[in-house]
Amino acid sequence: MSEVHTTDVAIIGAGPIGLFSVFQCGMLKMSCHVIDALPATGGQCTALYPEKPLFDIPAAPGINAVDLIERLEKQIEPFKPVIHLNQQVTELEKIDEHWYLSTSSGLKIQAKAVIIAAGTGAFGPNKPPLDSIEQFEGNSVHYMVQKREDFRGQRIVIAGGGDSAVDWALSLADVAAEVYVIHRRDRFRAIPESVAQMKALADEGKIELVIPYQLASLEGEGDKLKTVVVKTLDGDERRIEADHLLSFFGLATKLGPINDWGLDILNGVIKVEPSTCATNIEGIFAVGDIADYPHKLKLILSGFSEAAQAAHAAYLIVNPGQALNFEHSTTSGVPTL
């Protein structure tokens, strides 16, 4: 069944600061496992602004976010970190001297110290705040589409105004019985040719653009959707009979289970002692955007420094009673693990 991985340090979050924490721990000969909810490393750099250049990374002027992540991955390669993607840490508990982390995929990790580098939380679909939406998830409400064929002959409501909404409206127009696109305004954030195609399909009556409407509520029985209720800003209501809702509002982050671990959290950030990045719980450190202290600057630059502070403080917990020789990398080189 589920084996338990053992490591010196478990790092929650594989964004730039989580990755650089691997480096700082590695320089002190501590092994690391890293967990991230996204299917790729990079956190916000990958999910929100991959092609945007960063200008404030020392000695890397105008580096693209994805390139920064690629370089960080190369930098930590010698330390052979084990990176577990596509899963969220759901539980963290201390038994005797060890921390045990469980993930949404059933993975278990035993660690001597934990570094939380979770940014603003785990990325997931940006769900519309409709009361009953969770009741329909898994059957009638979808945040991504795996197989187009699943929707053959079905009545589909697509909500959103970006690429996903437009692309799936085009793709499903041929197979679905009915396709409705709900959007709050006439402009779509998508490739102009695709938008033009979608509008042409609407003119032909193959799909219907329901504009300017927003989702208001969902009705149905059990996990089977029956009606999507939409409203204009002026309160005009329309009821659309439908079998499925495809909700495409991009990604959003949630702290989720981190809130339940007894950490000192206010408005989504964890209070730390800046000289060590120690949280209020011994053995748990927080670095990067999620770590807060007076005059905190939410910069990747600050996060890199926090990773170093946390690694040095974690060393004393991972290696109790052992001396920590402070060395520059020019002296130590890159140790092998």
Place this chain on the structure above:
Amino acid sequence: MTTLTFIKPDGEKTTVEATNGATVMEVAKENDMPMLAACGGSLACATCHVIVDEAWYEKSGEVCEAEEDLLDTAHGLTNTSRLCCQMKVSDDVDGMVMTLPPMG
């Protein structure tokens, strides 16, 4: 000194002092308002969405296309929805009232 009033999702009203030139998002964060403002004002998310009191909306400034695009991903939009990282504090908005939607 300019003042701004935030109405929290639970209805509690807080009036705070703000320095001209700051963004409304910065003022909200400084005063520990329940707001994520995940991207830190770089126009990459919609987690600083506020609903500006109708009387103040005209004075809250122009809404650029990039802000409109991101508002597409906010929920519970109104005719006076703004991303408050795009609003600057000035004498023009002295006394402005905004409602914060639930953090989700």
